[in-house]
Amino acid sequence: MPIETKLPAQVPSSLEGWVKLLDGIRVPVPKESHDRVLAAVNDNRRSLRDIAELMQDSPSLVLCVMREANHPANASMAEPAESLEVALNRLGLSRILQLMGRLPAVPADDIPPVLRQFLLISQHATQQANGLFASRLARLWQEIHWGSLLFLSPLWPLALAYPKLLDAWELRVIHKGEDAAEVEHALFGVRIMELCRAVALHWRLPEWVTQGYRLLLEEREQLAQVLNIARDPDALNQQHRLDDESGLRRWFNQPANTVLLANGLALSAQVGWDNPHLLRWQLLTALYLQTTLDDVQQQVHQQAAASARHHARHALFHPAEALIWPWEQRRPHPDMLTAPPPPAQDLERWRALCGELLTQPSPFSNSMHLATLARDALLACGMQRVLLLMLDKPNDCLRVQQSAGLPREAAALKVDLNASTLLQKLLSKASQLRLTPENHARFAPLLPTTLRALFPSEHVLLRSLALNEQALMLVIADQGGKPLADVGVQAFGKTAQCIERALASFANRNG
Structure with a gap:
């Protein structure tokens, strides 16, 4: 049975909203544990204590039973059940069977x-x-x-x-x-x-x-x-x-x-x-x-x-693993690890896409076509969140041409240049800025809040692309918030150069 949880578009912001939301979510139970317990419930030779012992291997199943037994509609006593055996006694075997039938049972590896x-x-x-x-x-x-x-x-x-x-x-x-x-x-x-x-x-x-x-x-x-x-x-x-x-x-x-x-x-x-x-x-x-x-x-x-x-369990961290590590070593958060290099097939696709960008004469029918291929090339070189914005000089703003890995509303974003001296400087000539933990506090506040919200990270690349020494596009990308590997930064730079040459070819074709 798949895990289906319908969530509101926005995260709750009040205690009451959170309680209501979390109360309505069914925590999945590992199917192996569910099947073992169900077999025991159907076996008249097994006691409630036997069933309780089998349930111990599935904390989510224990929670479901305790919640059911202590629900105001089911609890016959004022005090909540303090143990699983008491909860099982309150429910009885027939109610337990009904509850087991309603629970989302999925293979353990399918649980997030x-x-x-x-x-x-x-x-x-x-x-x-x-x-x-x-x-x-x-x-x-x-x-x-x-x-x-x-x-x-x-x-x-x-x-x-x-x-x-x-x-x-x-x-x-x-x-x-x-x-x-x-x-x-x-x-x-x-x-x-x-x-x-x-x-x-x-x-x-x-x-x-x-x-x-x-x-x-x-x-x-x-x-x-x-x-x-x-x-x-x-x-x-x-x-x-x-x-x-x-x-x-x-x-x-x-x-x-x-x-x-x-x-x-x-x-x-x-x-x-x-x-x-x-x-x-x-x-x-x-x-x-x-x-x-x-x-x-x-x-x-x-x-x-x-x-x-x-x-x-496989793919989960247990602190016992760290007992053989050097005493001062700590488990890093996944987002603190440098992003891995892209797989070979992505690099092959990246080279092919860069080749298309460098094709002469320009194969692109319009600027959106070019921006789409540029976005794909940036993704293939290892970037995970990408935003390409085109300069709208008459209105002193940037408008999104393409995006990837970002919320849908990013596609309609318009950024006022007058609100950011940093963007103005980036667009004064072709240039690149790499946000790092060392300079983030200095530069991030100079970016518009909309862009900071889309890239809530200390590891971001911003690069303006120029045509005839006039900047006309801004590329923002990161690797999902992870620290950027040097090879990833180099690939980003090479891709940006290819996009810049594609813009020049496209402009000459229309010229």
């Missing part, structure tokens, strides 16, 4: 990679929770287990619906260190933690899930106080300081905090084992368990390896 990565993080968090806390709090193991698995579940439908938004958040906040509040308001219109708490409350997820978000949103001052104590290198002094703050000690020692600690460890480990976010969660965990940081790090590494044995 950003969603699969988040599901893997949740499974890793559950392993950390079980290994670090469940044995010490055996009576509460179910609350710890299911709360840890479902803590990040409000992000699962978001990862399915808007994976690029989450990718952009990770790149800007985690890897580039931009202010989280500013980035989240720009991307989502709301804070991520507020959105997660609102969705968790709407779905009536286990109390330990919503309590974790409440701590992050409303109890950050207490968390900072505890972290300050956790940083004290003297373990005995730590305990004395906690004893002096009995209210703070009781607040921190709540069993529900294990869910947040486990997810903090799993989520921050995605970046690398040597990063300040992970160290903070390790220090807090060491204080909670009343042990040393070295001991916690050893246990966390062991649990990561155990999780990888059970949960690692």
